[in-house]
Amino acid sequence: MGEMTRLMITGATGFVGSAAVRAARARGLKVVATYRKQPLPEWAGDTGILAVKVDLAQDPAGLASAMEGVGAVIHAAAHLGGDAAAHKADTLRGTAAILDAAPGTARIVLVSSIAVYDTMRLTPGDRLDESAPLEDPDHARDAYTAAKLRQEDMVRSARPEAWLIRAGAVYGPGRTWNALMGFWASKLHVQIGQTGELPLIHVDHLADVLIRAALAEPDGIQAVNALDDDRPSRARFQAAHRRLTGWPKLVLPVPFGLWLGFVRLLKPVSARLPGLFVEPILRARLMPLVYPNTALRHALGGKDIDSFEAMLARSVRGAA
Template structure:
């Protein structure tokens, strides 16, 4: 099998290339700007420079792929610019789906748990693949443009009545060079403010993400199958903070504010919320900080994967991986 990987020089895409090669698969590594130097010495990796948002690029990619191959679509704009998200995330995905047509090319879309509509769930609920999703809307009107773009990607795949495709919804992806995450709180100068709760942090180590993506690329499915991709060992924010301090020594200064107290503050500031940062706006606060439980049972059932190590073990591996780079 040949596996094409878009965004192959990005954080997730590069990990997918490494995992596919470790499993002996030929890789077509699709990148927009700079190929990774390790590809030059690997005869199993064929670099392909493409701007997937450009006219004809998706068709060129699909024409390069043989039948019975797979495409892991990890390329996406990571910021909040609606124009860039529309071009590089939504339109690029639309063109890939159209260019694939009815060919025997398994499609694996790297989506996000940000597509869940946390305004329609209650604290301590368990989020499953069947939980409520954000409405499909213009990116400028979405809870945040990135989440809106990911939801639009999924809608395109379902709307096309696609066969043999996977939608993978990872949590906050972490790993070497990205040991921290956006679901902990915020910095106030040298002080970090943790918005504490007893909910699980929906984290996904990049190595676990890559294993799931390559497993999906190798696994046939009927129609479009959706899977949450999450670490089995999901810490609370307090446990994450302890482990990160032990491995990295920071943040040295931290104050923890209970989620309920911060939610009350956000509601008090609702009349001026439009002028404040995201965590002062209730929809964003609920999406990032509300105490929830998460299910990855379908991931286990579909691919039979388990964590490589405990959470603390993965944190130590992450630190050691950075030291070896």
């Protein structure tokens, strides 16, 4: 591709996108930062950043103009909730617009998710790496998973080469807790399982991965799981979080196997129940697994800034 003159980051005011903008500027890269609604963050005054307010799915002319001179696109803009219509309108149409507008020489880096894997075909203690089976987008466990699978398929259809960065659960300042621990019953936290690695990645580590991918040639369509080197167990995460924040104060530990058996008894009425009472969602979020990041480090290098406990402490303090 030659020397990159400009890097576009979509969803640049979001949690991941904003971190990617900071990481790009730390490397001296000029950035086209697209956003739709959110107010601009602290980087707005940086002369190396061109902030472009554009609706990816609704303004093809504005998007095409912003793409001029772009050597790579980190596509982080996406709907994060469970609304299938919003995923179609925002995530999928936005992705189609990016692929249509991007110059043929521009490298595509899609921010995907480890949610794409089919954990119904795994068992407790298995390794979940890039060889693990994927969900079927037509029968995915939820709208978010289906959208991420379809995003990946769109990139495969449009480009012979691209990066699919399957991010784990992203944490950082303002987002120290996650949905991979259990659920809350008022002030009581029901923690399902103590073992298995949490597939976490600090937002600054993910930003570094995305910039490295934007600067590196992929080997065809190259999918890698973006996860920290230091991945805590649920017990270790809970202990560190309680020590740093004081909560959760009240915890009811429940073995994963016991909860899984209970959920299977509820299968006849599962359509009316929340996520962790539905087996596919339960297994995807809470089944104890091992999450190696060997492929990530082999393909893109890099390493964690610090240990999990140190990165969580930085996050609690609000340090970026």
